[in-house]
Amino acid sequence: MSPDDGRAAVDLETALAGTPAGHKEDLRLWLRMxxxxxxxxxxxxxxxxxxxxTTLPRFDLMAQLDREPDGLxxxxxxxxxxxxNGNVTALAASLVADGLVQRRAHxxxxxxxxxxxxxxxxxxxxxxxxxHERWIAELFASVSPRDRAALHRLLGMVKSGVRQALKGESP
Amino acid sequence: MSPDDGRAAVDLETALAGTPAGHKEDLRLWLRMxxxxxxxxxxxxxxxxxxxxTTLPRFDLMAQLDREPDGLxxxxxxxxxxxxNGNVTALAASLVADGLVQRRAHxxxxxxxxxxxxxxxxxxxxxxxxxHERWIAELFASVSPRDRAALHRLLGMVKSGVRQALKGESP
DNA sequence: TTCGGATAGTTCAAGCTTAAACTGTTTAAG
DNA sequence: CTTAAACAGTTTAAGCTTGAACTATCCGAA
Numbered sequence: 001m002s003p004d005d006g007r008a009a010v011d012l013e014t015a016l017a018g019t020p021a022g023h024k025e026d027l028r029l030w031l032r033m034x035x036x037x038x039x040x041x042x043x044x045x046x047x048x049x050x051x052x053x054t055t056l057p058r059f060d061l062m063a064q065l066d067r068e069p070d071g072l073x074x075x076x077x078x079x080x081x082x083x084x085n086g087n088v089t090a091l092a093a094s095l096v097a098d099g100l101v102q103r104r105a106h107x108x109x110x111x112x113x114x115x116x117x118x119x120x121x122x123x124x125x126x127x128x129x130x131x132h133e134r135w136i137a138e139l140f141a142s143v144s145p146r147d148r149a150a151l152h153r154l155l156g157m158v159k160s161g162v163r164q165a166l167k168g169e170s171p
Numbered sequence: 172m173s174p175d176d177g178r179a180a181v182d183l184e185t186a187l188a189g190t191p192a193g194h195k196e197d198l199r200l201w202l203r204m205x206x207x208x209x210x211x212x213x214x215x216x217x218x219x220x221x222x223x224x225t226t227l228p229r230f231d232l233m234a235q236l237d238r239e240p241d242g243l244x245x246x247x248x249x250x251x252x253x254x255x256n257g258n259v260t261a262l263a264a265s266l267v268a269d270g271l272v273q274r275r276a277h278x279x280x281x282x283x284x285x286x287x288x289x290x291x292x293x294x295x296x297x298x299x300x301x302x303h304e305r306w307i308a309e310l311f312a313s314v315s316p317r318d319r320a321a322l323h324r325l326l327g328m329v330k331s332g333v334r335q336a337l338k339g340e341s342p
Numbered sequence: 343t344t345c346g347g348a349t350a351g352t353t354c355a356a357g358c359t360t361a362a363a364c365t366g367t368t369t370a371a372g
Numbered sequence: 373c374t375t376a377a378a379c380a381g382t383t384t385a386a387g388c389t390t391g392a393a394c395t396a397t398c399c400g401a402a
Contacts, residue, residue, distance in 0.1 A: 137198075142336065152199065
């Protein structure tokens with residue numbers, strides 16, 4: 001990415017313009033990542049709806065709670081799910097109304113409440129979770145274990161790289 | 172869970188349950204891909220809103236039209252964007268109302284209409300598009316070109332693999 | 343010709359999502 | 373103690389998204 005000797009004029013110019021030719025490739029990479037994720041996500045949503053009559057956000061919230069038997073606060077859930085605060089409020093209300101999730105008050109902080117799965121919620125989630133895991137395995141089945149491992153590693157680099165890029169932004 | 176007295180019993184059991192141990196890795200891979208995409212997408216949405224007062228779906232629709240100066244039908248757009256038909260109807264109406272997109276009737280098929288960018292829409296999109304390309308390049312900057320290429324290739328395999336898996340489903 | 347199925351769009355209700363404004367609570371500085 | 377800032381959740385308006393039901397049109401076969 002740096003043919004420096006010879007004539008540096010072009011490189012300087014394009015660098016300053018901020019959109020060197022090679023960046024089309026980044027765009028293609030991004031669009032491919034996005035369509036990959038969308039493809040899988042759409043199918044998972046469809047199956048959750050058809051086979052369990054639920055939705056992905058509800059499943060995701062329950063998955064968070066399943067990992068933490070002691071419960072989680074709404075704020076923690078919203079950070080883990082990378083969604084807004086108000087979103088979790090509505091989602092939680094609906095799950096509580098359906099008897100899948102229960103609220104518990106914090107011992108000393110009256111602002112805070114913990115959410116956890118009810119026994120029934122735990123049962124329901126186990127069924128959904130097992131199916132979900134099978135679906136994912138099925139969708140990735142054609143990719144070799146070696147390639148899956150490589151992909152996992154590369155995505156990890158992208159994730160931390162993006163996090164890093166966003167860290168030094170506005171503060 | 173299962174306290175295994177013997178040896179092979181566990182493997183058999185878990186295999187028959189349809190959720191072999193190794194499939195947790197697929198789950199992790201999927202969650203990482205999803206959070207990667209979400210991370211980037213959220214940031215792009217934020218910048219489109221703050222810097223251009225627009226949204227990602229509007230930008231995406233205009234991007235489709237920008238690539239096809241002759242125009243596209245609503246159906247084609249919805250398939251390319253991987254969203255529902257009704258979604259495009261609403262999105263198009265809003266863009267037409269804003270003078271960014273125009274409709275044109277099909278010569279012989281009265282059901283069909285073509286959408287294309289207006290001159291003003293083309294101008295606006297060029298600005299947004301250039302910024303968008305810079306943002307993506309910026310977010311991927313910390314990943315080496317070699318790794319980006321590898322990632323692109325692997326995601327291509329996943330995409331076609333998933334498409335294949337979904338093809339032999341219900342039909 | 344006409345009838346039935348396929349196709350292009352639209353509409354609608356329901357749910358998701360967000361940013362921003364808001365309430366109530368805690369914490370820490372003065 | 374007082375007060376201001378930080379924090380946990382809630383509410384609200386606006387927009388996105390979907391699946392399903394619907395209208396209108398086209399096209400091919402009997």
